[in-house]
Amino acid sequence: MDDRVLAAMRRWPGVAPVYGWMRLDARGRWRILRRDRADFDPGREAEGETIGSPSLVDYIGRNYAPDPEGAWYWQNGPQRVYLALETAPLIYRVLERRDGRPGKALVAHTGFRAHRLVGGWLDPAMRVYLLTDLGPGMVHDQDLAQLDLSDQDENCNAQALEHAANARLTLRWTDLDATVQSLSLRRTEDAATSLGFVRNPQPAV
Numbered sequence: 001m002d003d004r005v006l007a008a009m010r011r012w013p014g015v016a017p018v019y020g021w022m023r024l025d026a027r028g029r030w031r032i033l034r035r036d037r038a039d040f041d042p043g044r045e046a047e048g049e050t051i052g053s054p055s056l057v058d059y060i061g062r063n064y065a066p067d068p069e070g071a072w073y074w075q076n077g078p079q080r081v082y083l084a085l086e087t088a089p090l091i092y093r094v095l096e097r098r099d100g101r102p103g104k105a106l107v108a109h110t111g112f113r114a115h116r117l118v119g120g121w122l123d124p125a126m127r128v129y130l131l132t133d134l135g136p137g138m139v140h141d142q143d144l145a146q147l148d149l150s151d152q153d154e155n156c157n158a159q160a161l162e163h164a165a166n167a168r169l170t171l172r173w174t175d176l177d178a179t180v181q182s183l184s185l186r187r188t189e190d191a192a193t194s195l196g197f198v199r200n201p202q203p204a205v
Contacts, residue, residue: 001062002059002063004077009075012078015080016079017080018081018082019082019201019203020084022074023083023084023085024083024089025086027140031050034049061110062111063076066197072201073201083201085200088136088195088197089137090135090138091108091109092108092114092132092137092139092140092143093140093143103174103176104174104175106132106173110134114130114132114133115132117130117181118131119183120183120184121191123190123191127139127141128144136195136196136197138191148171149170149172149185150170168184171183171185
């Protein structure tokens with residue numbers, strides 16, 4: 001986290017957290033719900049407004065973390081702002097090398113690169129979830145075609161995922177340093193339970 005954020009936490013300890021003001025969508029966009037507006041309609045505006053300021057997006061990403069229960073928040077100075085998650089706490093992008101050599105980078109929507117894959121899952125909607133050294137996340141739907149997936153040693157492209165309800169898929173990943181790793185994608189009915197995160201944090205009663 002930023003030094004100024006850590007300093008604010010030390011200076012004003014015990015500031016109550018807030019819930020229901022921010023969410024993260026499936027494309028990795030921070031969204032804010034303008035509950036302070038007099039005309040705010042929670043039904044009509046449940047998705048929130050996308051935060052477009054690059055500096056604010058970067059600031060949130062640098063100060064975004066999970067609590068011990070797996071609920072993710074933005075540490076906004078001394079105050080935690082808990083986020084509702086459309087799919088997962090992190091949205092992973094798959095980035096190709098520019099020099100043509102083998103290997104790809106897995107980068108979270110926060111801008112940080114993952115260096116180690118721990119596990120992989122596939123949900124009923126054929127979304128791919130990965131647990132990395134950064135934490136649990138979902139692969140951006142536009143990047144599924146860049147994943148090297150196979151079904152029992154047979155090639156399986158991303159378009160075949162929708163027909164792979166009974167397939168046993170394996171992800172073969174080659175990192176930028178040419179390290180090769182294979183992960184069997186386990187089936188999950190609930191990614192939040194399987195990967196250990198809270199999709200919609202609520203204040204303690």
